[in-house]
Amino acid sequence: MDFFFYVGSLYSYLSVMRIDDAAAEAGVEVRWRPFSVRNIMIEQENLPTANPAKIAYMHRDVVRRAERLGIPIKADMPHPVDPEQLANRVAIVAAGQGWCPQFTKAIFANWMQRHDRPGDLDQLKALLTELGQDAEAVIAEAESDKARQAYDAETDAARKLSIFGAPSFVVGNELFWGDDRLDDALAWAQAN
Amino acid sequence: MDFFFYVGSLYSYLSVMRIDDAAAEAGVEVRWRPFSVRNIMIEQENLPTANPAKIAYMHRDVVRRAERLGIPIKADMPHPVDPEQLANRVAIVAAGQGWCPQFTKAIFANWMQRHDRPGDLDQLKALLTELGQDAEAVIAEAESDKARQAYDAETDAARKLSIFGAPSFVVGNELFWGDDRLDDALAWAQAN
Numbered sequence: 001m002d003f004f005f006y007v008g009s010l011y012s013y014l015s016v017m018r019i020d021d022a023a024a025e026a027g028v029e030v031r032w033r034p035f036s037v038r039n040i041m042i043e044q045e046n047l048p049t050a051n052p053a054k055i056a057y058m059h060r061d062v063v064r065r066a067e068r069l070g071i072p073i074k075a076d077m078p079h080p081v082d083p084e085q086l087a088n089r090v091a092i093v094a095a096g097q098g099w100c101p102q103f104t105k106a107i108f109a110n111w112m113q114r115h116d117r118p119g120d121l122d123q124l125k126a127l128l129t130e131l132g133q134d135a136e137a138v139i140a141e142a143e144s145d146k147a148r149q150a151y152d153a154e155t156d157a158a159r160k161l162s163i164f165g166a167p168s169f170v171v172g173n174e175l176f177w178g179d180d181r182l183d184d185a186l187a188w189a190q191a192n
Numbered sequence: 193m194d195f196f197f198y199v200g201s202l203y204s205y206l207s208v209m210r211i212d213d214a215a216a217e218a219g220v221e222v223r224w225r226p227f228s229v230r231n232i233m234i235e236q237e238n239l240p241t242a243n244p245a246k247i248a249y250m251h252r253d254v255v256r257r258a259e260r261l262g263i264p265i266k267a268d269m270p271h272p273v274d275p276e277q278l279a280n281r282v283a284i285v286a287a288g289q290g291w292c293p294q295f296t297k298a299i300f301a302n303w304m305q306r307h308d309r310p311g312d313l314d315q316l317k318a319l320l321t322e323l324g325q326d327a328e329a330v331i332a333e334a335e336s337d338k339a340r341q342a343y344d345a346e347t348d349a350a351r352k353l354s355i356f357g358a359p360s361f362v363v364g365n366e367l368f369w370g371d372d373r374l375d376d377a378l379a380w381a382q383a384n
Binding site (some may be wrong): 044045046048050051053054056057060061064065068083133162163164165175176177178180187 | 235236238240243245246248249252253256257260354355356357360367368369370371373376379
């Protein structure tokens with residue numbers, strides 16, 4: 001199963017924190033794929049920025065869902081964050097090197113539990129160092145054309161799968177959108 | 193618990209068909225409130241009409257969810273329907289007379305299972321007659337200023353509760369959006 005997420009999507013947090021256990025229980029393998037849902041939503045004029053009622057709801061709902069799922073969270077998360085999408089490009093580098101889940105969980109946890117902004121250079125370096133990475137080298141690679149192209153390629157792959165939001169789960173040609181479809185997607189993967 | 197729905201919202205179908213059983217099991221009383229989510233979404237520039245990927249997804253997802261929930265459905269439902277929102281005004285009349293759930297389930301079932309368009313006058317009359325109502329009298333009342341004002345008042349109540357989509361569930365000040373939040377809303381109603 002492909003797991004498309006975006007460091008910057010509030011609802012992606014819930015899936016990031018629970019997908020490993022849920023997938024293991026279902027016996028389903030997961031590929032973590034960071035992509036720019038932001039660019040896609042801008043193209044589709046689908047950003048909720050003009051809709052204060054919906055934004056307020058999303059914040060409240062994510063907190064309520066996290067509490068229901070037993071996932072730590074602190075309300076009033078900063079959002080939107082990381083206009084350069086640097087944290088997502090680091091996630092792309094991490095995916096190429098096999099430590100994407102580890103990095104993604106850590107940066108989301110810092111964002112949603114401590115209100116550290118993804119993309120903030122100081123916290124990014126500290127976090128990479130904690131994960132045993134060469135922080136300067138990783139960030140240099142995340143800023144390279146190669147990482148930018150790889151990120152664009154993943155976004156393009158998402159576009160071709162008709163993905164319009166994050167998180168999304170893809171099993172064959174079947175698309176599931178939203179953390180609240182994680183269980184449906186895993187059941188689909190098991191049955192097909 | 194207040195149940196805000198719209199005859200014309202694909203996802204409202206799922207809640208319409210299962211809310212009575214789910215609420216009875218939870219011991220929660222439900223008030224059925226038809227309102228114009230369409231007018232609210234137009235005001236908020238939140239109609240997905242410009243987003244073919246999202247529309248295609250919604251159709252597929254509703255069918256998949258219905259199958260998972262054991263609710264009959266036939267794919268390729270006509271949508272959007274009933275530009276005059278006549279079926280919703282009939283639902284308002286029905287709410288005033290105590291037969292709103294009965295009418296709403298019947299019109300949604302015809303729409304989603306047989307592809308009858310809500311608002312089509314012939315099927316509306318047949319359905320009202322089947323329900324033991326005086327079809328001509330009910331439709332005349334649904335076209336009256338009184339029914340239009342009552343419908344606008346319910347839409348206004350929804351607006352004041354910060355509702356931006358359908359179905360929505362409200363318990364006190366707590367808003368839940370989407371059929372996939374029905375269980376959360378009922379659990380909230382039980383606990384609070």
